[in-house]
Amino acid sequence: MDFQDLPLGKQTKYPKSYDPSLLVGINREEARARSGIKLNLSSFYGLDSWTAYELSWLNSKRLPKNGILYASYSSSSKNFIESKSFKLYLNSLNNKSLNDQNDLEALLKNDLERCVSDEVTIEIKQMPRDFIEECISIDSVGFSAHQGKEEIKGELLEVSTEEVNEELSCSLFRSLCPVTGQPDWATLRIKYSGRSIAHENLLRYFVSYRSHQAFHEECVEKVFQDIQEYCSPNELAVQANYLRRGGIEINPVRSTSNNFSKEVLRTKNQ
DSSP: OOGGGSSTTSOOOOOSSOOGGGOOEEEHHHHHHHTTOOOOGGGOEEEEEEEEEEEEEEOTTSOEEEEEEEEEEETTSSEEEOHHHHHHHHHHTTTOBOSSHHHHHHHHHHHHHHHHTSOEEEEEESSOOOBOOOOEEOTTOOOOOOSSOOOOOGGGOOEEEEEEEEEEEEEEEEEEOTTTOOEEEEEEEEEEEEEEEOHHHHHHHHHTTTTOBOOHHHHHHHHHHHHHHHHOOSEEEEEEEEOOBTTEEEEEEEESSTTSOSSOOBOTTO
């Protein structure tokens, strides 16, 4: 897909009526090729979990109703949703009158499934989900930074001979939107078993993404692929909780096991 065709980075006239054609899907295969991701699709599992805090519609009496939308779909779907198109689409629902919440959920499910070409799970809540449990943060681990632009290098990652079961987090992760160049901030969490990954090297690897332009989903799969290649864990799960933009959070998860929690919880800085 030509990035010039995306709503990102363009002046936008916000919709006044329901318009499902606003949704834009980005082809995963093309995105993975662009980021050099060569994962065997049968070797991992995952989902893209979205939280939209500004969901609003009209009931049958045309009175406004609000809620928090949780939508998720498999990482094996043909497409993933372009974030600004999702915001515009949700805004188009603001003046849409529906009989009840079940009708809204059915409408959302139908439209989003058409966009991603796969099944989508929909949940509308009045209160946000719980916070995820704290784990070991590597934010304060020191390392020597190199001058100039540092490209992503998986060979920065190192392991010891010690076998561990460990869960680590880093709230310093930053990447850039591939269309606008604007920064995207996230807390990255990795849960793994196997030879211990050096925390200093892992932090340096995460920081090397600061000038990397890629969609959220691409970044998570690149991290997942590099840890697999250079650390060879027995089991691995990578989750990114991106700070919201336009009232929307994107939280991709990739795992070697299909037993990971499908209910993606939020971090405290979200």
